[in-house]
Every structure is written in structure tokens, then in C-alpha cells.
Amino acid sequence: MIRKLLSAWLLPVGLVSASAMCVQVAWGGDTPQAKRSDPAPVQAENRRPAGDVNVKRLRESDSEPGQWLANGRDFGGSHYSPLKQINTQNVSKLGFAWQFKTSTYRGMEATPLVIDGVLYVSGIWGAVYAMDATSGRPLWTFDPHSDPSYARWAGEDVVNHGVAVWQGKVYVIATDCRLFALDAGTGSVIWKVNTLAKNTAGYECPGAPQVAGPVVVVGNAGGENGKGGVRGYVSAYDLTSGRLAWRFYTVPAIGEKDATPEMRRAAATWDPNRDPAFGGGGTVWDEMAYDPDLDLVYFGTGNAGPYNAPRDWSGGTSTDRLYAASIVALHAKTGQMAWHYQATPGDVWDYDATAGLILTNLSIGGTSRHVLMQANKNGYFYILDRENGRPISAAPYVYMNWSKGMDASFRPIVDRAQAEYDTSPKFVIPSMWGGHNWPPMAYSAATGLVYIPTIETGMFYADVRKNPGSHLQWVDGATGIMWLFADKSFSYEYWEPLVGPLPRLPPAKEPRVRGVLKAWDPIQKKVVWEQQTSQDYLMLDGGVLATAGGLVIAGREDGLLVIYDASTGKILKKLDTGTAIMAAPMTYEVDGKQYISVLAGHGGSVYAFLGTAGMQYVNEGRVLTFALGGAAEVPKSPPQVIKPFRQPPKQGGSPSEILKGKYLYNTYCTRCHSLGVPGITPDLSRLEDGIASLDVFQSIVRKGALLSRGMPRFDDVISESDARALHSYFVDEAWTAYRAEVAAKPNK
Ligand code: CA
Numbered sequence: 001m002i003r004k005l006l007s008a009w010l011l012p013v014g015l016v017s018a019s020a021m022c023v024q025v026a027w028g029g030d031t032p033q034a035k036r037s038d039p040a041p042v043q044a045e046n047r048r049p050a051g052d053v054n055v056k057r058l059r060e061s062d063s064e065p066g067q068w069l070a071n072g073r074d075f076g077g078s079h080y081s082p083l084k085q086i087n088t089q090n091v092s093k094l095g096f097a098w099q100f101k102t103s104t105y106r107g108m109e110a111t112p113l114v115i116d117g118v119l120y121v122s123g124i125w126g127a128v129y130a131m132d133a134t135s136g137r138p139l140w141t142f143d144p145h146s147d148p149s150y151a152r153w154a155g156e157d158v159v160n161h162g163v164a165v166w167q168g169k170v171y172v173i174a175t176d177c178r179l180f181a182l183d184a185g186t187g188s189v190i191w192k193v194n195t196l197a198k199n200t201a202g203y204e205c206p207g208a209p210q211v212a213g214p215v216v217v218v219g220n221a222g223g224e225n226g227k228g229g230v231r232g233y234v235s236a237y238d239l240t241s242g243r244l245a246w247r248f249y250t251v252p253a254i255g256e257k258d259a260t261p262e263m264r265r266a267a268a269t270w271d272p273n274r275d276p277a278f279g280g281g282g283t284v285w286d287e288m289a290y291d292p293d294l295d296l297v298y299f300g301t302g303n304a305g306p307y308n309a310p311r312d313w314s315g316g317t318s319t320d321r322l323y324a325a326s327i328v329a330l331h332a333k334t335g336q337m338a339w340h341y342q343a344t345p346g347d348v349w350d351y352d353a354t355a356g357l358i359l360t361n362l363s364i365g366g367t368s369r370h371v372l373m374q375a376n377k378n379g380y381f382y383i384l385d386r387e388n389g390r391p392i393s394a395a396p397y398v399y400m401n402w403s404k405g406m407d408a409s410f411r412p413i414v415d416r417a418q419a420e421y422d423t424s425p426k427f428v429i430p431s432m433w434g435g436h437n438w439p440p441m442a443y444s445a446a447t448g449l450v451y452i453p454t455i456e457t458g459m460f461y462a463d464v465r466k467n468p469g470s471h472l473q474w475v476d477g478a479t480g481i482m483w484l485f486a487d488k489s490f491s492y493e494y495w496e497p498l499v500g501p502l503p504r505l506p507p508a509k510e511p512r513v514r515g516v517l518k519a520w521d522p523i524q525k526k527v528v529w530e531q532q533t534s535q536d537y538l539m540l541d542g543g544v545l546a547t548a549g550g551l552v553i554a555g556r557e558d559g560l561l562v563i564y565d566a567s568t569g570k571i572l573k574k575l576d577t578g579t580a581i582m583a584a585p586m587t588y589e590v591d592g593k594q595y596i597s598v599l600a601g602h603g604g605s606v607y608a609f610l611g612t613a614g615m616q617y618v619n620e621g622r623v624l625t626f627a628l629g630g631a632a633e634v635p636k637s638p639p640q641v642i643k644p645f646r647q648p649p650k651q652g653g654s655p656s657e658i659l660k661g662k663y664l665y666n667t668y669c670t671r672c673h674s675l676g677v678p679g680i681t682p683d684l685s686r687l688e689d690g691i692a693s694l695d696v697f698q699s700i701v702r703k704g705a706l707l708s709r710g711m712p713r714f715d716d717v718i719s720e721s722d723a724r725a726l727h728s729y730f731v732d733e734a735w736t737a738y739r740a741e742v743a744a745k746p747n748k
Pocket of ligand 1: 224352
């Protein structure tokens with residue numbers, strides 16, 4: 001996804017040559033360790049059964065501030081805690097309390113839950129770890145043994161967004177889309193179900209299950225996979241039996257018989273002559289929400305698949321492609337649609353509407369309103385009436401150029417000159433990563449502010465189907481589209497030969513890619529304070545926790561856990577953890593002591609370590625926990641050992657084969673692999689490390705020799721001669737890196 005960033009051509013000289021690079025992280029150790037210790041009782045003051053969460057408890061969660069019962073703590077998903085033992089006055093004494101290592105080395109995105117002294121959290125592939133919340137002592141570990149071939153469809157890495165705990169069970173979905181109900185006390189499987197309606201290639205499942213009344217609701221991802229994406233849907237299963245209760249498709253199928261009224265309405269907004277192989281997208285891959293009073297379950301849907309289908313630029317509705325890029329409410333009992341609001345009609349920029357939803361009551365114009373809030377990828381902060389879906393306000397929380405505002409019906413007015421890339425490449429803001437992506441935002445009941453981890457950047461969009469010289473054949477759902485980030489490593493010289501002339505950007509005062517934590521007043525629709533969290537390289541800084549102690553807490557990709565004054569944004573404390581933090585911190589109390597905990601580990605769509613803590617330390621998945629009076633130093637993972645390049649194998653390919661390999665790399669490999677810089681998967685310019693020979697390379701790429709480590713086979717799309725071309729290109733890259741290293745050495 002970050003094609004330029006991952007290119008060795010852009011590698012700052014010295015990054016490779018000065019230090020030795022490491023592949024020890026990448027080649028192994030990326031499956032969860034399935035060790036199960038005897039479940040031991042936790043020293044909690046009460047005798048509740050394990051995982052004892054129910055409607056009453058979650059409704060009254062403010063009366064038990066020491067618990068963190070659901071992903072966002074409460075029914076509203078606020079990511080706000082009423083705890084205040086740790087506060088603005090004493091936070092300087094916050095230090096390291098304990099850690100739990102997952103022995104995995106990929107992206108970590110889940111918020112831990114703490115229920116009656118037990119911490120539950122999910123990791124890669126849908127593994128679950130349960131531990132004593134006061135010490136990190138493991139209680140049990142669950143490994144779903146997810147089918148590793150699904151790694152191919154995991155566009156955001158084999159990450160997992162969290163568990164749901166309910167009435168003694170822990171619900172989690174594996175990357176291969178099997179939903180598990182586990183015994184909260186032991187981790188043993190009570191029931192499991194395959195949530196795939198059809199075993200169509202392209203689906204994968206990263207989302208956290210949502211309990212809604214008598215059912216648990218799950219979605220899936222894959223709106224950009226295969227040819228035209230998968231068809232998105234959510235499924236609801238009976239909490240006790242695992243029986244399918246209902247299923248709701250988010251986008252219509254071609255020629256569907258017995259279509260529901262809402263699907264017939266949606267079908268009128270799609271091209272009836274579209275390729276029947278296109279799945280349609282609209283996948284539901286992030287946090288959902290549930291209102292027990294209205295009995296409505298809420299979710300956002302992803303982009304249409306493919307999202308660069310023809311669009312009516314005059315503003316007509318025939319290409320809106322409902323219900324993609326929408327916020328949807330369903331009746332939890334029946335799965336029937338209550339309402340929808342499409343945030344980005346006719347989206348052609350990958351503006352998924354999937355970011356977290358926060359339910360609360362706001363006083364607007366003197367009236368208390370039951371609202372739903374979202375900082376959408378498209379750059380608008382939405383407040384909807386969650387009873388009927390009617391928009392109350394929509395205001396830009398980041399800089400944008402694709403839209404000039406809203407019409408009276410809250411349909412965004414598109415700035416065609418800036419955003420239409422059918423005819424020529426455009427630089428569109430925000431980027432397809434969105435003004436805000438999945439890292440959770442928080443809403444503080446104390447300050448009334450929403451704290452949003454935003455991304456201030458745009459990107460080039462180029463439709464390369466009309467570029468006959470490019471040879472580019474993107475396999476993503478956005479067939480024939482090219483995204484280029486204008487980060488520090490961007491190079492016109494690399495990309496223009498591939499995609500044609502790109503618009504020249506005027507000189508910028510600030511870096512073109514910035515992570516910025518913003519305190520947003522949802523009623524006044526303005527930023528109250530902001531703090532930059534990263535720059536130059538595209539990354540996802542961490543999700544946010546707000547507390548009644550006047551604190552806002554968020555991690556960063558450089559490994560810092562930063563604590564801000566919730567009112568002013570002043571930085572009160574920084575803890576250097578040595579591990580990139582993308583997930584949201586949470587807080588809880590056991591035996592009168594407040595803890596702050598976060599799941600750390602780099603991954604997701606950003607596979608290279610550039611700019612992250614992974615450049616310095618091994619990218620180990622860790623639950624890191626802090627308390628007042630804890631150690632000043634956080635224990636670090638072992639240093640990232642970056643080995644020097646050894647002499648690569650002889651180049652056997654011709655220049656035209658090398659060029660072909662470059663196109664194939666951009667088509668198939670950049671989704672997961674870095675080139676010339678360390679990343680969470682092997683750096684492909686390091687062919688000397690065990691895969692030097694063409695035969696071994698062929699067996700890995702085409703026959704699945706490393707399937708057990710999550711490297712899928714590609715023989716359906718990569719021929720033997722294609723693999724040879726790829727090999728030639730990587731050998732070429734290895735020689736470039738090796739020669740640069742030799743040249744940089746003194747006396748040589
Ligand atoms: Ca998307």
C-alpha cells in the first residue's frame with residue numbers, strides 16, 4: 001500500500017550502509033505460542049465467575065470504574081474511564097509495572113479488556129491471551145490455528161481488533177473468519193462457526209465481535225481483494241448456541257432474486273452492467289456499537305469494490321453504490337435495516353466509513369440528543385441522531401480538498417477539479433488512509449472533547465488503466481489504481497516512468513505527512529488543541545484513552561507512550577517503551593490500585609519499520625502496564641540487529657526481466673513486503689538469507705514452502721517465468737544495496 005516508501009530507490013543512504021540489518025524478526029516466530037497453563041484463581045476481592053459481563057453491568061459501568069468491560073469500556077464505546085487515582089498532579093510518578101510478551105512480531109491493534117482482575121486481549125491471527133491484571137501472570141492462551149493462506153487477503157496484516165466478553169464467554173474471530181466462543185475461565189472452545197457465507201477467496205477477518213442483545217455480530221474485510229473486492233456482510237450468531245440468527249449484506253448482488261426492499265433500493269445506485277465477478281465491497285471490518293435501549297447495532301461499511309468504478313461527477317445518485325462508505329443501523333433482533341447514512345456517495349478514494357463509532361448524549365441547541373459520532377476517513381466529523389440516522393452536523397476535522405462542504409441534505413459537495421482523477425492524476429486530501437483510520441478516538445465526559453488520532457496528508461491517485469506504457473496490473477479491488485504518498489521518501493523520478501506525469505506539489509512549510517492528535521469540540525465543531533505525533537513517513541500513531549484524572553493517553557509509532565493534559569494538550573509525561581504503539585491504551589483498577597495498559601507492536605498496513613521503534617528494537621508484541629510508583633525505565637526488547645549485506649547471488653536475468661520483476665513486485669509483493677529497509681515481513685532485497693537460489697524462491701512463491709509462516713502461494717497469478725523475473729529484480733536490488741554498502745566503507 002505504501003509503494004514508494006517500500007522502494008529501495010528511496011532509501012536514505014546510510015540507513016542501510018551504516019548499520020547491519022536484521023531479518024531474524026521477519027523469518028519466523030510469527031505464530032502465537034499455544035501454551036496453556038493451569039487456570040489459577042485470580043486474587044480478586046469478589047467471587048464472580050470468569051468473564052461475568054451482562055447488560056446490567058455494562059449499562060452501569062460508571063458505577064464500577066475499575067472494570068473495562070468492552071472494547072471502548074462502556075456501551076457508548078467512549079474509550080473514557082472515570083478513574084482518577086492517576087491524574088494531572090501525580091502522573092509524573094507513573095512508571096512501568098509489568099509486561100506480558102506474546103512471542104509474536106507483527107501488528108497489534110486490540111484494546112485489552114479487564115473484568116474482575118483478569119485481562120483479556122487478542123493478538124495476531126485471532127489468538128487470545130488471558131492474564132492476571134496485577135502481574136501479567138498468564139492464565140491461558142488460545143490459538144485458533146488460523147489457516148495461514150488467509151494472510152494473502154489480510155490487507156492490514158493478520159491483525160485482530162479485539163475480543164468481546166459476555167456471560168462467561170470470550171468471543172474472538174480468527175483471520176480465516178471462524179468465530180470462536182471460549183470459556184472465559186479456561187480458554188477452551190465452547191463453540192465455533194465458520195462465518196463465511198461462501199468460501200470465496202478474498203475474505204479475511206480482523207474485527208472485534210459486538211454483542212447485541214441475544215446475538216454476537218461479526219463482519220469481515222476484503223473490499224480491495226481479488227477482482228473487485230468481496231461482498232461485505234455482517235452475521236449474527238446466538239450467544240449460547242452459535243446458531244446463525246441473521247445475516248445482512250451491505251451491498252446488492254447482480255440479479256439477486258428475493259432481494260429485500262433495502263437491497264432493491266441499493267441496486268438502483270449501482271451500474272447494472274458491472275462485471276459480475278465484482279463482489280461490491282462495503283465490508284465491515286472495524287469497531288461496531290450497540291444501543292440496548294433502541295436495540296440497534298451500528299457499524300460503518302468500507303469502500304465499494306472496486307472503488308474506482310465510473311462515477312457520476314454531476315452529483316446524480318445512480319453511482320452512489322449503497323450501502324458502501326455508509327454508517328448503518330440494524331435492529332439487533334431481526335437484522336433488518338433501521339436506517340443508513342452514506343458519508344461518501346460514489347466514493348472513488350477508498351473513504352471507508354469504518355472508523356470507530358461513539359454513542360453519547362449531547363446537548364445541542366438546548367436539546368439533549370441521542371447521538372452517534374464518527375471521525376470519518378473522508379475528513380468530516382459526523383454527529384448523527386442515532387435514533388433515525390439524520391445528520392446533525394458534519395465538519396472537517398483535518399484539512400481536505402476533495403469536498404467543498406455539505407449540501408442541505410448532508411451530501412458532500414465534491415470538488416471535481418481537485419479530486420477527479422479519471423482524466424489525469426490528482427493529489428487528493430485526505431489520503432486513502434483517511435483523516436482518521438481505525439485507531440480508536442476517545443470522548444471525555446469530563447471535558448466534552450473528542451480526542452482524535454488524525455493523519456494530515458494527501459496522496460496522488462492515478463488511474464493507470466489508461467497508461468499503456470505502464471505495464472502495471474494492480475490486483476487490488478481498485479483495479480488499475482495507483483496510490484502514491486508524498487512522504488519524505490517520495491520520488492517523482494521513480495514513479496513518473498511508471499505512471500506518467502504527476503501534478504507538481506507546491507513547496508510545503510510543513511512535512512506532507514503528519515500524525516496529529518487533536519482535541520475536538522463536537523458541538524462548537526473546532527479544534528481546541530493539537531499535538532503533532534509523527535511526521536515524514538506514513539504511520540498510524542496509537543489510539544486514545546481519556547480519563548477523569550484529566551489525562552489523555554496515546555502511544556506513538558516511535559515507541560513513546562505520551563500523556564497529555566486533557567484540557568490544554570500539554571505533554572505531562574513520556575514513557576519510552578521501545579515498541580511501536582498503534583492500539584489504544586485502557587485503564588482499570590484492582591485492589592485499589594489503578595493501572596494503565598496498552599498492547600504494543602508495529603504492523604498493520606505499514607510493513608516497513610522506517611520511523612518506528614522497530615528500527616531500534618525487535619518488534620515484539622507486548623502488553624505493557626503502568627502504575628504510580630512503577631519503574632522509571634520500561635524494559636526494552638532486544639536491539640534490532642541489522643546485518644550487513646553479504647554478496648548477493650549472480651544476476652542471471654536480463655534488463656527487461658528485471659524491469660518486469662519491478663512491475664510484478666509493485667503488483668503483488670508491496671502489500672506485505674519491504675525492499676531495502678527492515679519490516680515486519682522479510683526485506684526482499686535480502687535474497688542471500690536462505691532464499692538465494694531461484695529454485696528455493698520458486699518453491700516459496702509458487703508452491704507455498706513457507707505457508708506455515710504465513711507466506712501464501714501465488715501460483716494462480718504468478719507464472720514460473722514471472723517468478724524468475726521477480727527473482728532477477730530482487731537480485732538487482734540486493735546488488736544495489738550491497739554496492740552502496742561497500743562504497744560507503746572506508747579504505748575500499
Ligand atoms: Ca478500504
